[in-house]
Amino acid sequence: MTARVRALETILTQKGLVDPAAIDAIVDTYENKVGPRNGAHVVAKAWSEPAFADWLRKDATAAIASLGYTGRQGEHMQVVFNTAETHNLVVCTLCSCYPWSVLGLPPVWYKSPPYRSRAVIDPRGVLAEFGLTLPQDRQIRVWDSTAELRYLVVPERPDGTEGWPEERLMRLVTRDSMIGTGLALAAEAT
Ligand code: FE
Helix, strand or coil, X not given: CHHHHHHHHHHHHHCCCCCHXXXXXXXXXXXXXXXXXXXXXXHHHHHHCHHHHHHHHHHHHHHHHCCCCCCCCCCCEEEEECCCCEEEEEECCCCCCCCHHHHCCCCHHHHCHHHHHHHHHCXXXXXXXXXXXXCCCCEEEEEECCCCCEEEEECCCCCCCCCCCHHHHXXXXXXXXXXXXXXXXXXXXX
16 A cells, blocks of 8 residues: 555656645644644643633534634534533544544544444444443433534543643543543543
8 A cells, every 4th residue: 555655646746746745744734733632632621611611512613723723624513522411422424524623533443334333323332342331321422423514522521630731631631532432531540
């Protein structure tokens, strides 16, 4: 695959169809600038600032853009909040729609047919395979992404983190906790 990609890039460059500097810029963006850390920033700020959490509920796209996280696959965002009653889980049953601007590129399993089908048929079973067993009375709500709308889960804030600065809170926010296949890490984890 690597050799094929390199050959394709060489031909496209020789024909003048792509600019290698543009490709470098795109790769650099997705390797270094876009990733789950952006989403973790959004979550930590939502935990810290009720006004920001409200803004996320009302207009997530604008609230997230205010932190500078915009661009492809993040044009229309909805943020869903986990509570003591409801756990949220995100999937794209049709393909692999994912909020790149806040989570980076999707993990392989997110794009796999078993995850995409079973997340809606048996969400509790899927979560158990991720090592996440929720109380039986916890409702699981599954959100199906589309090309128009991407979801970000705000996990519950771990106990014992009162007064923590955003930077420290961010370290508890894993990628999976923002997809819903995990929870935020416990305070002792850092
Ligand atoms: Fe999709």
